[in-house]
Amino acid sequence: MTKVTIPIGPQHPLLKEPLSFLLTVEGEQVLESTLRLGYVHRGIERLCQERTYVQAVHLIERVCGICSHIHTTTYCQGVEALSGLQVPPRGLYLRTFLCELERIHSHLLWLGVLAKNMGFDTVFMYAWRDREIVLDVMEELSGGRISHAVNVIGGVRIDLDAAHTRSIQQRFDELERQVEKALALINNEPSLKARTQGVGLLSAEQVARYCVVGPVARASGVDVDLRRDFPRPPYDQLKFNVITHPAGDVWARTLVRVQEIRESLSLCRQILAQLPDGPTSVAMKRRVPPGEVVSRSEAPRGEVIYYIRSDGSDKPARLKIRTPTLTALITLADQLRGVNVADVPVVLSGVDLCIACADR
Amino acid sequence: MTENWMQRLVRWARRKSPWMLHFNSGGCNGCDIEILDLLTPRYDVERLGILAEASPRHADILLCTGPVTRQTRDRLRRIYEQMPAPKWVVSVGSCSCSGGVFQGGLNVLGGIDQVVPVDMYIPGCPCRPEAVIDGLARLLTKIA
Amino acid sequence: MDFEPVIAALQAAFPDVDLAPRAAPLDDTFVTIPAEGLRRAVTLLLEDWQLRHLSTITGLDTGEYVELLYHFWHTHGLTLRVTLPYAALRIASITDLIPGAAFYEREIVEMFAVTVDGLPDPRPFLLPDDWDGGAPLRKGV
Numbered sequence: 001m002t003k004v005t006i007p008i009g010p011q012h013p014l015l016k017e018p019l020s021f022l023l024t025v026e027g028e029q030v031l032e033s034t035l036r037l038g039y040v041h042r043g044i045e046r047l048c049q050e051r052t053y054v055q056a057v058h059l060i061e062r063v064c065g066i067c068s069h070i071h072t073t074t075y076c077q078g079v080e081a082l083s084g085l086q087v088p089p090r091g092l093y094l095r096t097f098l099c100e101l102e103r104i105h106s107h108l109l110w111l112g113v114l115a116k117n118m119g120f121d122t123v124f125m126y127a128w129r130d131r132e133i134v135l136d137v138m139e140e141l142s143g144g145r146i147s148h149a150v151n152v153i154g155g156v157r158i159d160l161d162a163a164h165t166r167s168i169q170q171r172f173d174e175l176e177r178q179v180e181k182a183l184a185l186i187n188n189e190p191s192l193k194a195r196t197q198g199v200g201l202l203s204a205e206q207v208a209r210y211c212v213v214g215p216v217a218r219a220s221g222v223d224v225d226l227r228r229d230f231p232r233p234p235y236d237q238l239k240f241n242v243i244t245h246p247a248g249d250v251w252a253r254t255l256v257r258v259q260e261i262r263e264s265l266s267l268c269r270q271i272l273a274q275l276p277d278g279p280t281s282v283a284m285k286r287r288v289p290p291g292e293v294v295s296r297s298e299a300p301r302g303e304v305i306y307y308i309r310s311d312g313s314d315k316p317a318r319l320k321i322r323t324p325t326l327t328a329l330i331t332l333a334d335q336l337r338g339v340n341v342a343d344v345p346v347v348l349s350g351v352d353l354c355i356a357c358a359d360r
Numbered sequence: 361m362t363e364n365w366m367q368r369l370v371r372w373a374r375r376k377s378p379w380m381l382h383f384n385s386g387g388c389n390g391c392d393i394e395i396l397d398l399l400t401p402r403y404d405v406e407r408l409g410i411l412a413e414a415s416p417r418h419a420d421i422l423l424c425t426g427p428v429t430r431q432t433r434d435r436l437r438r439i440y441e442q443m444p445a446p447k448w449v450v451s452v453g454s455c456s457c458s459g460g461v462f463q464g465g466l467n468v469l470g471g472i473d474q475v476v477p478v479d480m481y482i483p484g485c486p487c488r489p490e491a492v493i494d495g496l497a498r499l500l501t502k503i504a
Numbered sequence: 505m506d507f508e509p510v511i512a513a514l515q516a517a518f519p520d521v522d523l524a525p526r527a528a529p530l531d532d533t534f535v536t537i538p539a540e541g542l543r544r545a546v547t548l549l550l551e552d553w554q555l556r557h558l559s560t561i562t563g564l565d566t567g568e569y570v571e572l573l574y575h576f577w578h579t580h581g582l583t584l585r586v587t588l589p590y591a592a593l594r595i596a597s598i599t600d601l602i603p604g605a606a607f608y609e610r611e612i613v614e615m616f617a618v619t620v621d622g623l624p625d626p627r628p629f630l631l632p633d634d635w636d637g638g639a640p641l642r643k644g645v
Contacts (some may be wrong), residue, residue: 010431010432010435011383011416011435011439013414013415016382016384016389016392016393016396017384017387017389017392018383018384018385018386018431018432018435037629037630038431038467038628038629038630038631038632039386039429039431039432039435040384040386040387040388040426040429041386041429041431041467041630041631042386042427042429042462042465042466042467042468043462043465043466043467043468043640044462044465045641046465046466046640046641047462047464047465050464058461059461062388062390062460062461062462062485063388064388064389065387065388065389065390065391065392065393065486066389066390066393068388068390077530078529078530081529081530082529109393112400113396124400125400125401128396128397128400128401129400129401129402132400132402145394145486145488146390146393146394146486147390147485147486208556208557209556209602209603209604210603210604211556211557211558211559211602211604211605212604224557229579230531230579291528291529292528292534293528293529293530293532294528294530294532294559294575294581294583295530296530296559296577296581303559303577305559305560305575307560307562307573307575309564317564318562318564320560320562320563320564322559322560322608326607327604329607330603330604330606330607354389356387356388356389359630360630430632430635431632466637466640467630467631467632
């Protein structure tokens with residue numbers, strides 16, 4: 001049979017963002033694939049060097065729309081460490097509350113997109129309808145559904161009172177019921193299992209070689225989670241499970257992510273119950289003392305790492321961002337080899353691509 | 361110029377079923393997920409007759425997000441040219457209106473009106489779904 | 505895993521050089537190794553200490569030389585610092601040791617005009633194929 005090259009992207013119904021795959025296909029099987037990134041490259045690292053530390057927060061929030069808060073959290077964590085700022089406990093708790101809310105919204109978004117790309121529109125509609133609960137809470141707290149602008153260098157600029165906390169807890173009850181239904185569906189629905197089991201396989205050895213992080217690594221049985229392994233406050237005061245699964249296929253990734261929603265809901269409840277009193281931020285000085293810092297945190301897709309070097313001025317001398325999607329993208333060549341063309345959407349959706357994050 | 365009944369029918373049909381194609385020409389994804397949100401139960405734009413289409417050849421309206429980067433410029437132009445006339449372009453979000461926060465970025469050329477003619481600008485960072493629906497509804501009054 | 509024995513082992517592998525280990529905030533340690541010793545250091549970390557997770561490779565232009573930082577992590581952070589003078593912007597690839605380094609090395613090549621010897625796929629990574637604006641993250645570009 002002759003080999004055919006099928007381009008996927010930059011414009012493709014599967015892809016919400018432009019990137020280019022070239023699949024070499026023989027019959028129904030994918031032989032090889034090549035990847036071209038860069039369509040969303042905006043040169044953010046260089047732009048940040050032309051802005052002050054405070055102006056850079058606004059830009060870094062827009063590296064990615066889905067995981068905007070964790071980007072500013074990691075950045076602010078690094079600058080605060082360089083400046084010797086101690087964020088008050090209430091500020092750290094509120095910051096983490098948004099981080100976990102963002103994890104829930106990101107995983108629900110992903111579940112809907114995976115289902116849509118599989119042709120299972122019902123789950124897309126249900127998942128995104130339930131996601132509105134989380135977006136409402138984030139909007140009430142910060143004024144924005146997607147871009148919250150909650151983090152300032154030195155803490156957060158939002159606060160919660162008791163009445164608001166009660167209202168949030170009630171909505172979490174409803175969300176929990178919906179998540180349990182989703183979990184039952186993933187465990188029992190034959191069509192979903194048939195399409196995702198055995199597809200997009202990654203072994204634990206491949207995960208280690210490619211330095212993969214996040215749910216993709218955990219779904220291959222690798223037990224890594226920066227919230228537990230590098231517990232910045234308040235994670236050292238909160239209890240949660242790190243979900244892993246040995247199968248290494250898209251079904252395992254689905255299970256891991258939906259169970260992580262459950263864990264994040266539990267974390268959110270603990271945060272609301274244990275919220276300490278006090279201020280939510282401290283003032284920062286305009287200039288950051290010279291030094292360098294490596295700041296890491298666990299984004300919805302895995303380890304996000306920021307390297308910041310300061311030279312004593314009010315602008316960062318170097319800001320380097322590496323997002324978790326890059327680690328998943330490098331495995332796609334292996335994952336796509338030998339799959340049927342009809343399974344390509346499931347494989348691509350299974351790794352939770354966020355090209356805006358990868359390209360910066 | 362007076363219309364015959366056929367032209368009136370086509371104009372009515374066009375207003376009642378504007379099919380859209382969504383393209384991200386280099387944005388952060390925030391506006392894209394809000395556009396995708398339009399299809400979901402809370403906002404449900406299908407009641408306005410709007411369907412998200414997969415191919416440029418099926419679409420009446422191009423909903424574009426994100427600033428234009430060097431790599432997406434030619435693709436955006438080609439997608440616009442593939443759409444059959446009459447077609448309209450909606451620029452969703454501040455980045456596609458003007459380049460937004462990324463103005464001056466090394467790969468960024470600016471808003472999408474540098475590449476394709478725009479009929480409706482909907483600012484916002486990111487753009488709320490209500491704003492997108494408002495913009496689309498106003499565009500529909502322009503269409504017909 | 506405590507990193508003191510790791511750093512001691514690295515220092516023993518480079519007896520003529522002072523690695524000058526420096527603690528950085530948020531639980532990281534920076535050691536400076538000579539450019540020609542990169543593969544030796546990475547092999548030591550992989551084989552003797554199973555330190556396999558490379559978070560990323562940062563490049564930066566200080567104005568006097570280019571620095572490459574290899575960020576490793578296993579319960580604590582360890583960063584290998586390599587300095588390259590402008591006249592000799594070459595470094596060996598570690599992609600055969602750590603396949604996950606491929607994307608990070610490609611980015612270093614295009615952003616800093618560093619030659620990475622042995623990089624299997626040296627195509628542009630993020631920049632367009634027809635980019636002619638120089639290495640964007642170098643000073644003065």
